[in-house]
Amino acid sequence: MTLPVLIVIFLLSAQALSAAQDKESYPLTVQLRADAGWYGSIPSAFHEDPLPLRSHFMVNISAYPVVFTLFDSVGLAAGFSFSSVTESLAYGTSIWRPFFALGPILDVTIPLQDRLAVTISAMYSRSVYAKTSDYSDVWRLALIGEWELLSVEQSKHRLALNIPVQLDVRPDYFSVSITVGLRWRYVVAIKEKGEKQYEALN
Amino acid sequence: MKRLTRFLQLLPLFLMVISFSACELVMPKPEKPTIHALYIALDYKNTDQLNDLNGTLIDARRMATAINKRGETQGVRVYTTMMIQEGSAANIPEGSSPAYKLYPTRSEIIARITEIGTQMKENDIFLFYYSGHGALEVDNSGLGGLVAAKTSADAPNGYEFLTINDLQGTVSILPGRKLIIIDACNSGQFISKYPREKEDREIPMIMEQYDPNTFYLIAVAAEQLSWETAAGGIFTNHVLDALGWVRTGTTTIAIESYGTKLIEDSYILQVTGNIPTHSIAPSQDGSAIKVNDIYSLIPKERISSGGILNYQDAQTGKGPKDMVLFDKNW
Numbered sequence: 001m002t003l004p005v006l007i008v009i010f011l012l013s014a015q016a017l018s019a020a021q022d023k024e025s026y027p028l029t030v031q032l033r034a035d036a037g038w039y040g041s042i043p044s045a046f047h048e049d050p051l052p053l054r055s056h057f058m059v060n061i062s063a064y065p066v067v068f069t070l071f072d073s074v075g076l077a078a079g080f081s082f083s084s085v086t087e088s089l090a091y092g093t094s095i096w097r098p099f100f101a102l103g104p105i106l107d108v109t110i111p112l113q114d115r116l117a118v119t120i121s122a123m124y125s126r127s128v129y130a131k132t133s134d135y136s137d138v139w140r141l142a143l144i145g146e147w148e149l150l151s152v153e154q155s156k157h158r159l160a161l162n163i164p165v166q167l168d169v170r171p172d173y174f175s176v177s178i179t180v181g182l183r184w185r186y187v188v189a190i191k192e193k194g195e196k197q198y199e200a201l202n
Numbered sequence: 203m204k205r206l207t208r209f210l211q212l213l214p215l216f217l218m219v220i221s222f223s224a225c226e227l228v229m230p231k232p233e234k235p236t237i238h239a240l241y242i243a244l245d246y247k248n249t250d251q252l253n254d255l256n257g258t259l260i261d262a263r264r265m266a267t268a269i270n271k272r273g274e275t276q277g278v279r280v281y282t283t284m285m286i287q288e289g290s291a292a293n294i295p296e297g298s299s300p301a302y303k304l305y306p307t308r309s310e311i312i313a314r315i316t317e318i319g320t321q322m323k324e325n326d327i328f329l330f331y332y333s334g335h336g337a338l339e340v341d342n343s344g345l346g347g348l349v350a351a352k353t354s355a356d357a358p359n360g361y362e363f364l365t366i367n368d369l370q371g372t373v374s375i376l377p378g379r380k381l382i383i384i385d386a387c388n389s390g391q392f393i394s395k396y397p398r399e400k401e402d403r404e405i406p407m408i409m410e411q412y413d414p415n416t417f418y419l420i421a422v423a424a425e426q427l428s429w430e431t432a433a434g435g436i437f438t439n440h441v442l443d444a445l446g447w448v449r450t451g452t453t454t455i456a457i458e459s460y461g462t463k464l465i466e467d468s469y470i471l472q473v474t475g476n477i478p479t480h481s482i483a484p485s486q487d488g489s490a491i492k493v494n495d496i497y498s499l500i501p502k503e504r505i506s507s508g509g510i511l512n513y514q515d516a517q518t519g520k521g522p523k524d525m526v527l528f529d530k531n532w
Contacts, residue, residue: 040225046403047523048414050232055225089225090490092232092325093379093526097494131498134520136398172398173522 028188031064031077033107035162035181039085041096044173054088054096058177060164062105067185075109081123101127101138115148121164142166146183158185234532235325235378237273237280238318241266242306242348244287244334248294249352249361257430258333259288261385261438263473265331267453268445271477272491276528281321282457283314284469287351294354308350308362312372319376321460326378327527330369333435336386338424339366348386366392374413379525381493383419385435389517390424396520417493417525419500420517427512429505436503437516442475444499445491446483451476490529493518 039058043049064079081103088096103125111117121142128135142164150159160183168175243262246252266282273280285306295301303310315330322328332348339346347365369392373380384392394411397403421428421437429436433449453476457469477483485495503514 041522046397046409046412046414047521049523051226051229053225055227087492087494087524089227090526090529090531091226091229092532093235093327093529095490095492095524095526096522097524099522129520129522131494132518132520134396171400 029067029185030188031062031067031079031183031185033060033062033064033162033181033183035060035164035179037177037179037181039175039177039179041088041175042173047173050094051091054091056088056096056098057086058179059084060179060181064105064107073111075107077107077109079105081105081125083125083127097132098130099127100130101125101140103138105140107144109146117146117148117160119144119146119162121166127170136170136172139169140166141169149182156187159183160185233323233325235278235327236323237269237278237327237329237527238283238322239266239269239280239329239331240283240285240314240318242285242311242330242332242334244306244349244351245289246287246335246349246361247289248287252335252349252361255334255430256432257434257438258385259286260473261333261430261434262286262331263471264434264442264447264475265333265383265438266457267455267471267473267475268442268447268477269329270455270457271453272445272483272528275477275480276491276530278528278532280458281318281460282469283318283459284457285311285314294352297354306351307353308364308368311350311364312368315372315376318460322377324377327525328373328376328378328380329383329527330373330380331383331385333385333438335361336384336388336428337363338388339363339391342367346388346391348384348389370394370411370413370416373416378415380413380416381419381525381527382416383441385421385428385430385437387422387427388424389420389428390422390426393418393420393517393519398521414521414523416519417523418517418519419493419497422514423517426514429503429507429512429514436505436514437500440500440516441496444483444485444496446477446481446486447475448478449475453477486528489531491527492524493527494524496527 036059039056041054060081060083062079062081064077067077070076083101085099087098103123105121105123107119107121109117109119121144123140125138126135127138144162144164147161149161150157162181162183164179166177241262243258245255245259247254266284270280285304287306295305335349337346337349344365347363349361350364352361382392395408397408397412402408419441452474454470454472457471483491485491485499487495497516497518500516505512505514
């Protein structure tokens with residue numbers, strides 16, 4: 001499936017869910033997530049690479065204009081994500097190329113304890129090797145441990161420490177990554193229930 | 203719930219330990235490579251069937267000088283072999299003479315590549331540079347490829363082809379990593395397809411042609427023409443610029459060949475231009491010069507000739523892998 005078709009399907013579904021949220025007067029929340037860390041490319045046999053794993057450095061930035069609560073405080077966030085991965089560490093005469101990736105992302109956050117939550121994230125992206133403009137499709141699945149750092153009663157802001165463990169699936173090889181970052185949520189709409197109060201995802 | 207929480211806390215640490223145990227920092231450092239370079243250039247002045255080329259010999263000599271000078275500054279040993287066809291028919295060496303071994307006919311080019319391979323180790327680099335005519339080869343017909351030198355003054359055909367299969371078949375079996383640099387028309391046809399998709403990897407022909415240890419710097423796409431001026435090939439000039447070549451001054455350099463091990467041959471190369479001592483190449487990134495970085499400095503050219511706009515777009519291989527040509531940290 002081509003990228004434009006996927007983006008259209010993604011945006012339509014996000015719009016539909018957003019409309020459902022408005023109907024039930026849930027709070028409108030936006031979210032930003034940024035993380036950075038180690039990225040490991042796993043060469044396939046046909047690459048005949050001298051190493052079983054190639055180490056890169058990765059930075060991810062994700063913006064979620066659509067965030068809402070489904071049930072039992074389970075949160076759903078939809079947006080776009082951008083990743084930049086540096087070239088690998090050189091090993092002898094071989095090195096793996098740097099690339100960028102951009103695409104839609106969908107997160108489901110499940111609260112575990114007061115401050116602890118886990119997010120399951122899926123992303124489709126078009127990745128482009130820097131300098132060669134050679135592109136590839138990448139599916140990313142992530143399991144993100146979240147620890148609430150800042151959660152003040154009545155506050156519109158929520159800040160959480162993130163530790164994402166990610167798997168990238170390409171047609172020609174797999175990659176894994178472990179990063180550390182922050183997730184910031186901001187409540188922009190307020191649900192009225194007698195007296196004014198804020199609601200946010202947990 | 204507690205178990206799940208503990209599992210989630212320990213998972214990143216566990217994966218990090220597993221990952222770093224296999225990474226570049228803990229694996230044994232590979233042996234320092236040697237560069238084995240073969241330069242081929244032809245001016246076709248010994249045949250009436252092809253246009254003369256005036257910049258090719260200059261290109262090969264400047265490239266050889268630049269690679270040797272960069273080898274010096276980066277502390278990398280470079281062995282150089284030059285196969286040159288220069289001048290009129292009188293300059294064709296006798297088929298049985300030692301000089302004929304360095305005369306770039308199809309069979310001698312293949313023989314020299316194979317011989318150089320016998321001197322290479324697993325970590326070494328083979329650098330193939332060609333400057334001359336190229337022709338589009340249709341359906342592996344053997345008619346097309348790089349235009350090699352005519353075999354003798356009275357040969358019935360003015361020239362013969364070094365085909366895609368000739369080059370890929372000879373180079374792919376060499377040990378180490380290979381860099382193919384071609385400044386010729388239609389040279390994009392020499393880049394083998396990267397088998398990104400599973401369906402590609404199930405086609406034997408694609409997998410036979412694909413060599414993951416061969417890298418490319420190619421002047422043009424398969425359907426394009428490569429252009430030169432009297433000052434050399436446009437593509438080669440860009441590659442030289444990326445290596446830090448300046449067009450002023452003169453360089454005289456004694457290049458190292460294999461001596462009695464292969465063809466006893468030594469050259470004193472004298473060219474216009476130089477790589478200034480202690481200069482840093484524009485393509486150098488940190489301690490290394492990589493193929494990707496040289497490629498990224500080659501602009502897309504639009505050349506107007508006879509009222510027709512010609513595109514000259516340099517090419518390189520696809521996929522995630524890249525090659526380090528020089529590294530001070532080796």
